[in-house]
Amino acid sequence: LNAILLAMTGMEPETWVARLKALDPDRDVRAWPEVGNPQEIAYAMAWKPEPGALDGLSNLKAVFSLGAGVDALLAIDGLPDVPLVRVVDPDLTMRMSEYVVLNVLLHHRHMLRALDDQRARRWEPRDQPAASSVRVGILGLGELGLDAARKLTMMGFQVAGWSRSAKQRHGIATYFGEVGLKQMLGRTDILVVLLPLTPATTGIIDTVLLRGLARDGALGGPVLINAGRGGLQNEADVLAALDDGTLLAASLDVFVTEPLPESSPFWTHPKVIVTPHVGADSDPEALARYLMGQVHRFEAGEGLTNVVDRTAGY
Amino acid sequence: LNAILLAMTGMEPETWVARLKALDPDRDVRAWPEVGNPQEIAYAMAWKPEPGALDGLSNLKAVFSLGAGVDALLAIDGLPDVPLVRVVDPDLTMRMSEYVVLNVLLHHRHMLRALDDQRARRWEPRDQPAASSVRVGILGLGELGLDAARKLTMMGFQVAGWSRSAKQRHGIATYFGEVGLKQMLGRTDILVVLLPLTPATTGIIDTVLLRGLARDGALGGPVLINAGRGGLQNEADVLAALDDGTLLAASLDVFVTEPLPESSPFWTHPKVIVTPHVGADSDPEALARYLMGQVHRFEAGEGLTNVVDRTAGY
Numbered sequence: 001l002n003a004i005l006l007a008m009t010g011m012e013p014e015t016w017v018a019r020l021k022a023l024d025p026d027r028d029v030r031a032w033p034e035v036g037n038p039q040e041i042a043y044a045m046a047w048k049p050e051p052g053a054l055d056g057l058s059n060l061k062a063v064f065s066l067g068a069g070v071d072a073l074l075a076i077d078g079l080p081d082v083p084l085v086r087v088v089d090p091d092l093t094m095r096m097s098e099y100v101v102l103n104v105l106l107h108h109r110h111m112l113r114a115l116d117d118q119r120a121r122r123w124e125p126r127d128q129p130a131a132s133s134v135r136v137g138i139l140g141l142g143e144l145g146l147d148a149a150r151k152l153t154m155m156g157f158q159v160a161g162w163s164r165s166a167k168q169r170h171g172i173a174t175y176f177g178e179v180g181l182k183q184m185l186g187r188t189d190i191l192v193v194l195l196p197l198t199p200a201t202t203g204i205i206d207t208v209l210l211r212g213l214a215r216d217g218a219l220g221g222p223v224l225i226n227a228g229r230g231g232l233q234n235e236a237d238v239l240a241a242l243d244d245g246t247l248l249a250a251s252l253d254v255f256v257t258e259p260l261p262e263s264s265p266f267w268t269h270p271k272v273i274v275t276p277h278v279g280a281d282s283d284p285e286a287l288a289r290y291l292m293g294q295v296h297r298f299e300a301g302e303g304l305t306n307v308v309d310r311t312a313g314y
Numbered sequence: 315l316n317a318i319l320l321a322m323t324g325m326e327p328e329t330w331v332a333r334l335k336a337l338d339p340d341r342d343v344r345a346w347p348e349v350g351n352p353q354e355i356a357y358a359m360a361w362k363p364e365p366g367a368l369d370g371l372s373n374l375k376a377v378f379s380l381g382a383g384v385d386a387l388l389a390i391d392g393l394p395d396v397p398l399v400r401v402v403d404p405d406l407t408m409r410m411s412e413y414v415v416l417n418v419l420l421h422h423r424h425m426l427r428a429l430d431d432q433r434a435r436r437w438e439p440r441d442q443p444a445a446s447s448v449r450v451g452i453l454g455l456g457e458l459g460l461d462a463a464r465k466l467t468m469m470g471f472q473v474a475g476w477s478r479s480a481k482q483r484h485g486i487a488t489y490f491g492e493v494g495l496k497q498m499l500g501r502t503d504i505l506v507v508l509l510p511l512t513p514a515t516t517g518i519i520d521t522v523l524l525r526g527l528a529r530d531g532a533l534g535g536p537v538l539i540n541a542g543r544g545g546l547q548n549e550a551d552v553l554a555a556l557d558d559g560t561l562l563a564a565s566l567d568v569f570v571t572e573p574l575p576e577s578s579p580f581w582t583h584p585k586v587i588v589t590p591h592v593g594a595d596s597d598p599e600a601l602a603r604y605l606m607g608q609v610h611r612f613e614a615g616e617g618l619t620n621v622v623d624r625t626a627g628y
Contacts, residue, residue: 091444094470098445101469102419109416109592115429118588121581123573125590130405130597131412154468155415156408259437267435275428276437283444 002042002299003028005035005057007049008066016045019288024296043295044080048072054080062304064291068092068144068280069229070308071197084308089282089290093147096194096280099227100148101155103251104190106273107223108134108157112249129218131156137188139181139204140195140228141167141174142314144280148192160184164200164312182212189217190225197229198313205233210241221248227279230255235266242271253279316356316613317342319349319371321363322380330359333602338610357609358394362386368394376618378605382406382458382594383543384622385511398622403596403604407461410508410594413541414462415469417565418504420587421537422448422471426563443532445470451502453495453518454509454542455481455488456628458594462506474498478514478626496526503531504539511543512627519547524555535562541593544569549580556585567593 004020004027006013013031020029030036032053041057047066054063057080064085065073073079106112108131117124136152138145141163149172153159160173162184167174175184185191191213195201205226213222224247226233235256241247251273252266258277266272298304308314318334318341320327327345334343344350346367355371361380368377371394378399379387387393420426422445431438450466452459455477463486467473474487476498481488489498499505505527509515519540527536538561540547549570555561565587566580572591580586612618622628 091446094445095442098419098423098469101415102423102425105412105416105419106425109412111416111420114589114592115587117590118581121576123590125592125595128409128592128595131408132405151468154465155412262435267432273429274432276431276439278423278428278439278442281439281442 001028001040002061003030003036003040004043004045004295005030005032005041006045007032007053008045008047009050011047011066015284016288019284020045020292023288023292045291046073049076051076054078062294062298064294065308066287066291067282069196070314071229071231074308074310074313083304084310085294085304086306086308086314087282087287087290088143088306089286091286092280092282093143095282096144096227097148097151099253099275099279100192100194100225101151103225103227103273104136104152104157104192105155106251107190107219107225107249110219112271112273132158133218134158134189135160135187135214135217136190136192137162137184138192138194140193141169141172142194142196145192145194146172148194157190160187181209185209185212186214188213188222189219190223193224193226193228193232195228195232196314197231200313202231203234205238207234207237207241207246210237210246213246219248221245223248224250224252226250227253230258239265239269242269247271249273251275253277315342315354316375317344317350317354318357318359318609319344319346319355320359321346321367322359322361323364325361325380329598330602333598334359334606337602337606341606359605360387363390365390368392376608376612378608379622380601380605381596382410383510384628385543385545388622388624388627397618398624399608399618400620400622400628401596401601401604402457402620403600405600406594406596407457409596410458410541411462411465413567413589413593414506414508414539415465417539417541417587418450418466418471418506419469420565421504421539421563422533424533426585426587446472447532448472448503449474449501449528449531450504450506451476451498452506452508454507455483455486456508456510459506459508460486462508471504474501495523499523499526500528502527502536503533504537507538507540507542507546509542509546510628511545514627516545517548519552521548521551521555521560524551524560527560533562535559537562538564538566540564541567544572553579553583556583561585563587565589567591 017029038056042061045064062083068087135158138161141161149159162175166176249271253275331343352370356375359378376397382401449472452475455475463473476489480490563585567589
């Protein structure tokens with residue numbers, strides 16, 4: 001029967017049922033908790049599922065994440081031992097690069113200061129380094145990091161990227177491993193974080209990392225842009241770095257606790273741009289096409305793509 | 315002798331003398347009003363020269379503008395009848411595209427609203443159109459317009475461009491002439507103005523033009539970005555368009571009167587981003603290399619490039 005079970009919170013399951021059935025009208029698509037006979041479920045599509053929502057699906061063939069990051073799914077106790085598929089969607093990648101290029105340019109062009117000047121009715125042109133004298137370092141060289149790197153290179157920035165394991169990326173200086181991380185930080189004026197959240201990356205943005213950033217750059221101090229996951233950053237360390245001048249400024253789209261609590265000092269920090277985890281909202285239509293495309297190719301015997309390596313965590 | 319006369323206001327002539335002599339130590343470089351024997355001046359390099367500063371240079375061979383726009387020089391009564399050379403500098407082009415891409419993304423991602431949300435400690439993710447559903451129209455397809463068009467295309471936007479006379483530009487929908495202008499405006503959500511200021515373009519951004527912009531776009535209303543010259547915009551019309559909803563928002567880097575007077579309503583308008591004519595500051599070192607390169611090629615018999623068509627005004 002190969003039915004699909006949607007197990008999601010914070011999204012509308014009925015809309016998703018309609019969306020998937022529009023692409024495959026004969027498919028049996030069910031929204032948790034209306035599971036019916038659990039043995040008929042072949043695929044689960046999940047976003048922050050309720051505890052136990054994926055239990056007892058004895059004929060399950062794959063779990064599909066509805067988001068790019070799979071850290072929340074991997075954290076589920078008793079996640080079924082079937083292939084876990086993550087989203088690699090050109091639309092999502094384009095949107096993330098919009099966020100990254102926008103925020104790199106915001107800091108490169110000192111827009112926070114420019115907006116202050118505007119509020120004070122101050123006409124004060126200031127010297128401006130060329131992008132070619134500003135070094136951007138990207139943590140994470142998957143689909144998202146690579147696309148951002150290419151676009152920032154085209155904008156004229158000196159771009160380097162770091163990944164856990166060695167990767168060759170045409171046209172970008174690449175670093176890897178512990179030693180490579182220190183090397184890249186030392187030549188980085190604007191740090192863009194696009195890492196997956198795994199046990200190895202949790203809290204990686206801490207005082208030691210931030211103090212390793214270049215201090216001789218054209219912007220007057222290093223800038224942090226976190227578009228990955230809140231869990232990557234030690235928020236006390238980031239705040240301390242902003243306050244003691246280790247960081248010039250930051251753009252934070254993700255936080256340890258979301259929604260960001262009203263009491264968070266990030267909201268009103270003059271050096272911080274806060275956005276509500278909107279770096280890369282996926283287009284639901286594009287996502288639905290991706291998911292059904294995976295199911296159809298799988299059923300045609302072509303196998304699944306973008307299957308998560310559970311040991312690596314992404 | 316082929317001496318160079320620097321005739322500039324608002325820049326430091328001594329620094330410029332040193333910069334040019336560093337590239338050509340034997341060259342006689344003079345800063346107005348220390349003209350010496352005017353017959354020895356072969357080249358004038360000018361930026362907003364004092365009235366009369368270019369008079370009586372009987373052996374002058376060329377006037378070089380120190381800025382990309384030559385409208386101020388062309389407005390000089392009795393401008394010597396020698397070739398007038400404008401700046402076409404890859405560094406300046408890159409910087410202008412930074413400004414354009416930054417401001418297009420600012421409005422595309424509704425950053426003014428996001429900054430308001432931040433100030434109010436409001437965590438409110440909102441639906442966001444993809445760049446591929448947003449249409450950017452560029453007025454002016456010279457070096458600056460073309461580079462901006464290419465970069466916006468790469469960011470995923472639907473880009474079109476308009477120029478006075480027909481131009482073929484690979485990968486960009488192009489329009490020209492009066493009819494083409496109306497057509498392009500009708501498919502434009504974000505209008506980027508990079509025109510030269512000429513008698514034909516003065517005041518071109520008026521109520522009629524703004525009302526011709528698309529009203530069915532993904533952003534909820536059209537956006538104006540003027541990075542060209544203040545004289546291109548009828549400022550009363552722009553304000554009225556912002557206030558009556560004809561425009562959703564605007565980024566203005568240039569104004570009819572600069573510095574923008576403290577009394578201008580643009581300063582505090584909630585829909586406007588004001589910057590102090592910093593769209594594309596040229597790197598003085600790059601500019602000096604460009605100017606001396608022109609002089610050296612000219613003296614080697616290779617002729618001048620980027621000579622202004624005085625009838626067209628650019």
